[in-house]
Amino acid sequence: MIQPIYLYGSEVLREVAKPADLNDKENIQNLVKDLKDTLASAQGCGLAAPQIGVSQRVLIVDGTGMTEVYDYLKDFKRVMINPVIVEESENETEYEEGCLSIPDIFCSVRRPSSMTVEYYDENLKKVTEHFDKFACRMVQHEMSHLDGDMFVDHVAPIRKKIISKKLFAIEKGRISARYPTKIK
Numbered sequence: 628m629i630q631p632i633y634l635y636g637s638e639v640l641r642e643v644a645k646p647a648d649l650n651d652k653e654n655i656q657n658l659v660k661d662l663k664d665t666l667a668s669a670q671g672c673g674l675a676a677p678q679i680g681v682s683q684r685v686l687i688v689d690g691t692g693m694t695e696v697y698d699y700l701k702d703f704k705r706v707m708i709n710p711v712i713v714e715e716s717e718n719e720t721e722y723e724e725g726c727l728s729i730p731d732i733f734c735s736v737r738r739p740s741s742m743t744v745e746y747y748d749e750n751l752k753k754v755t756e757h758f759d760k761f762a763c764r765m766v767q768h769e770m771s772h773l774d775g776d777m778f779v780d781h782v783a784p785i786r787k788k789i790i791s792k793k794l795f796a797i798e799k800g801r802i803s804a805r806y807p808t809k810i811k
Contacts, residue, residue, distance in 0.1 A: 628660070628661055628664055629661075629664045629665050629668045629807065630661050630664075630665045630679040630680070630807070631679070631680075631807040631808055631809035632665065632669060632674075632678050632679060632727050632728060632804075632806060632807065632808050632809070633677070633678055633679065633680050633728060633808070633809050633810065633811065634728055634729070634730070634797050634798070634800070634802065634808050634809065634810045635728055635729045635777065635779075635794055635797045635798055636797060636798030636799070636810050637680075637728075637809070637810050637811050638811065639677050639680050639681075639682055639811065640677055640678065640728060640772065640775065640777065641775040642677065642682050642775050643773070643774055643775050644675075644676060644677055644682045644683055644684045644772075644773045644774075644775075645682055645683055645684065646683070646684050646709050647676075647683045647684055647685050647708050647709055649708070649709070649747060649751055652751065655685065655708060655749075655751070656749070658676060658681060658683065658685055659685065659687065659706050659749050661679060662674050662676065662679065662685065662686075662687045662706075663687060665679055665806075666687060666689060668806055668807075669727050669804075669805070669806035670692070670805075670806075671689075671727045672688065672689055672690055672692060672693060672765055673686065673687065673688040673689065673765045673766075673768060673769040674686065674687055674727065674769070675769045675770075675772035675773055676773075677772050677773065677775075678727060678728050678772060680809070680811070684708070684709045684710065684773045685706075685707070685708050685709075686706075686707050686710065686766075686769040686770065686772070686773065687704075687705065687706050687707070687769075688703070688704070688705050688707070688762075688765040688766055688769055689703070689704045689705075690703035690704070690761065690762060690765060691703065691704060693761070697760070697761045699760065699762075700761065700762060703762055705748075705756075705766070706748055706749035707744070707746040707747075707748070707766070707769075707770075708746060708747040708748070708749070708751070709746060709747055710744050710745070710746035710766075710770055710773070711744065711745050711746070712742055712743070712744055712770070713742075713743040713744060713745050713755065714742060714743040715739040715741070715742040716739045716740050716741040716742065717739070718739070718740045718741075719737045719738060719739055719740055720737070720738065720740040720764075721735050721736065721737045722735065722736065722738075722761065722764050723735050723736075724736045724764070724768055724778040725778075726768070726777065726778055727804075727806070728772075728777070729777065729778070729779060729794070729797060730797065730802055730804045730808075731793070731802070732779070732790055732793055732794070732797075734778065734779060734782040734786055734790065735782070735786075736778050736781045736782060737781070738763075738764060738767050738781075739763070739767070740759060740760075740763065741757065741758060741759035741763050742757070742758055742763055742766070742767065743755065743756070743757045743758075744756055744758065744766060744770075779794065798810070
């Protein structure tokens with residue numbers, strides 16, 4: 628079911644999400660379905676459970692819509708339950724990021740250029756996978772949501788000042804998005 632996406636200023640986006648209960652397979656399946664439906668409706672490339680108001684460590688990424696720019700993402704779709712970073716590179720890269728919870732704001736953010744993550748897939752099978760390039764960026768961005776962190780927390784202070792009025796407007800609900808939103 629399509630859920631509203633919680634916007635910047637919502638408390639759930641600043642909480643450290645709790646681990647998903649792997650024994651509650653039905654709840655996880657319903658949450659994953661809601662994430663997939665909501666992401667498809669919003670036409671994004673990633674979504675974490677806190678963004679739909681659920682404080683659980685579950686996220687999805689889908690790079691298939693970005694193949695014109697990044698052809699290596701043509702089959703890149705992941706459901707990640709209780710992901711944990713095992714290793715990150717010391718090298719960093721800078722990409723411009725945006726977020727469904729912060730509509731119409733884009734900023735350059737530096738993050739590690741590669742990492743290895745352990746997680747459970749949607750069949751609750753444990754997976755260890757290495758990510759690099761933009762796939763790594765997508766996973767890092769969504770994993771940050773699980774720790775109550777947002778990409779605007781990592782921008783240069785001058786850039787944060789420049790976007791502060793837009794962030795305030797989002798926080799007060801003075802924004803229009805092409806998908807259902809909520810502030811709480």
